[in-house]
Amino acid sequence: MAEQNYEKWEDVYRRGGEGPYPWDLGRPRDFLVQLLEKGMIEGDRALDTCCGLGTNGLYLAEKGFNVTGIDISEKAVKIANRRARKTRKTENINFKVQSFMDMDFEPGSFDFVLDIGCFHHVAKEDRQQFIENIRRVLRPGGRYLLMCFSDRMGPAWNHFSEQQLRGLFSGHFNIMILEEISSVEGDGVTRYFYVSLMERSSK
Ligand SMILES: C[S@@+](CC[C@H](N)C(=O)[O-])C[C@H]1O[C@@H](n2cnc3c(N)ncnc32)[C@H](O)[C@@H]1O
Numbered sequence: 001m002a003e004q005n006y007e008k009w010e011d012v013y014r015r016g017g018e019g020p021y022p023w024d025l026g027r028p029r030d031f032l033v034q035l036l037e038k039g040m041i042e043g044d045r046a047l048d049t050c051c052g053l054g055t056n057g058l059y060l061a062e063k064g065f066n067v068t069g070i071d072i073s074e075k076a077v078k079i080a081n082r083r084a085r086k087t088r089k090t091e092n093i094n095f096k097v098q099s100f101m102d103m104d105f106e107p108g109s110f111d112f113v114l115d116i117g118c119f120h121h122v123a124k125e126d127r128q129q130f131i132e133n134i135r136r137v138l139r140p141g142g143r144y145l146l147m148c149f150s151d152r153m154g155p156a157w158n159h160f161s162e163q164q165l166r167g168l169f170s171g172h173f174n175i176m177i178l179e180e181i182s183s184v185e186g187d188g189v190t191r192y193f194y195v196s197l198m199e200r201s202s203k
Contacts, residue, residue, distance in 0.1 A: 005123060006072050006099060013075035022187040023117045024052055028059035031181065031195050032114070032145065036063060040176075040197060041143055043111020049100050049134070050118030054080030054093075060114065061089040068110075069095040070103070100130055108139040120148040120158040127168065135172045140202040144173060150180050150192035165194055173198035 020026070035041050044066055048057035051069030053076055061067045061084070071077050080095040087093070098104070100118065113134050122130045134144055146169075151159040160168075162178060169175060177197040184190050 006101075006121075009071075009073045010075060013073045013079070017075075018079060019053065020186050021052070022185045022189065024055050025186055026055065028056050029116060029147065031147070032056060032059070032116075035145065035197060036060075041112055041145065043142065045110045046112040046114060047105070047110045047137060048114045048116075049103075050115065050121065051080055051095055052076050052117075054083055054095055056114060056116055057093065057095065058083060058087060058089075060112075061087065061093045065112070066092045067094070068105075069093070070098040070100065071095070072097065072099050100133060101126060103133045103137055105137045107136050108142075109137050111139060111142045113138055113142070113144045115145065116147045119146055120160070124157060131168065131172055135200055138200040140200055142200045143176075144196075144198045144200065146196045146198070147193050150194050152180065152192040160194060162194065165196060169196070169198060172201070174201055 046060045046065040046067050048060065048067060048069040051057045051071045054069055057067045057069040069080060074097050077095045077097045084090055084093040084095060100122065119130065138144060149159045151161045153159055165178060166175065175196060175198050179195055180192060181195050182190050182192050
């Protein structure tokens with residue numbers, strides 16, 4: 001059942017083409033830029049999970065990361081790769097079609113995992129597997145940056161409270177930052193999110 005829901009994204013991108021989309025601001029997320037500038041995200045190999053059109057992944061490549069992006073939508077990945085080819089970092093970017101449930105990377109393949117609007121689309125029954133997948137592909141000490149819907153927007157299966165997020169992630173990661181932000185999204189609507197920077201515990 002869950003997998004069918006994920007498949008709907010291909011229709012979303014086939015209908016919407018190059019966009020605009022509410023979730024894609026056409027520029028990297030401010031908190032990503034700030035954390036990078038503060039030196040809180042380091043390393044070489046980054047995974048952008050649910051990369052969409054690649055806006056944030058392309059920014060990471062520009063900043064020197066070797067970027068792998070995965071998304072379930074073939075159409076989104078095609079557009080993201082087309083955009084990558086227009087940059088000077090083409091050889092450092094690989095966007096590919098893959099579900100976050102089927103991540104086939106070797107353990108410890110990445111220094112950094114970026115998740116902007118991905119986890120909140122993971123079906124409830126897939127959450128533990130998703131979190132284990134992220135942890136597995138990160139090297140010990142690697143960092144995971146999450147942005148997901150906040151329950152300030154009202155109750156919904158994928159709107160999270162701080163307590164819920166701590167419960168879900170603290171057994172797998174050291175939570176370094178967990179804060180709520182508001183953001184005027186691409187459709188002009190203000191939405192509330194939690195942003196969290198976590199470090200993979202070495203155990
Ligand atoms: C809200 S969008 C965020 C896109 C991108 N991170 C951004 O900020 O522009 C959610 C993305 O999750 C992708 N997605 C949904 N289910 C997926 C799955 N099972 N595996 C990989 N990507 C998935 C969708 O295709 C879509 O691009």
